[in-house]
Each structure stands twice: as structure tokens, then as C-alpha cells.
Amino acid sequence: MTVGLIHYLIVAAILFVLGLIAIISRRNAVGVLIGVELVLNAANLNFVAFSRYAERGIEGQIFVIFIILLAACEVAVALAIVINLFANLGAIDVDRAGRMKR
Numbered sequence: 001m002t003v004g005l006i007h008y009l010i011v012a013a014i015l016f017v018l019g020l021i022a023i024i025s026r027r028n029a030v031g032v033l034i035g036v037e038l039v040l041n042a043a044n045l046n047f048v049a050f051s052r053y054a055e056r057g058i059e060g061q062i063f064v065i066f067i068i069l070l071a072a073c074e075v076a077v078a079l080a081i082v083i084n085l086f087a088n089l090g091a092i093d094v095d096r097a098g099r100m101k102r
Contacts, residue, residue: 008049
């Protein structure tokens with residue numbers, strides 16, 4: 001059995017759906033961030049899979065590097081927000097973050 005493009009796309013779709021479910025259903029900020037990372041990894045898998053089956057396949061890996069950089073920046077900003085939430089509210093519940101409005 002050979003692994004084709006459709007197999008990569010199915011795995012990426014499963015990762016995307018699991019990430020979307022985690023984003024929608026979680027109240028915890030860390031759970032939401034994990035969901036965002038799953039969605040970004042699904043996009044990475046799609047880029048790598050399409051670049052493997054294309055004639056000139058280096059562009060997919062370049063996009064993946066940019067997405068990994070974006071994810072690292074997102075985690076740094078999100079960690080600062082989570083620390084601020086915990087310092088002000090004593091919990092990292094996303095629903096309670098609305099109380100921080102002035």
C-alpha cells in the first residue's frame with residue numbers, strides 16, 4: 001500500500017476538525033491555544049503534502065517555516081495574556097475574561 005495525497009489530506013482534515021472542536025468547546029485558555037496549534041499543524045501538513053506531489057515542491061516547506069514562526073509568536077503573546085488573566089482573576093477561564101473590560 002502506498003501513501004498518497006488523499007491520505008495526507010484526510011489526516012489534515014481530522015487534525016483541523018479536532019482543533020476546531022477544541023477551540024469552540026474549551027473554556028480554558030490553554031485548551032483554546034492547543035486547538036489553534038492543531039489547526040496550524042493541519043495547514044502545515046497540507047502545505048507539505050501538496051509540495052511533495054507538485055513539480056517544484058520547495059514552496060510548501062517555506063510556507064511551513066513561516067507558519068511555525070507565526071505559531072511561536074502567537075504562543076508568546078498568548079502566554080502573556082494567560083499570565084495577565086491569572087494575575088487578575090485567579091483563573092484562566094476564557095469566559096471570565098470579559099470582566100477585565102473597563
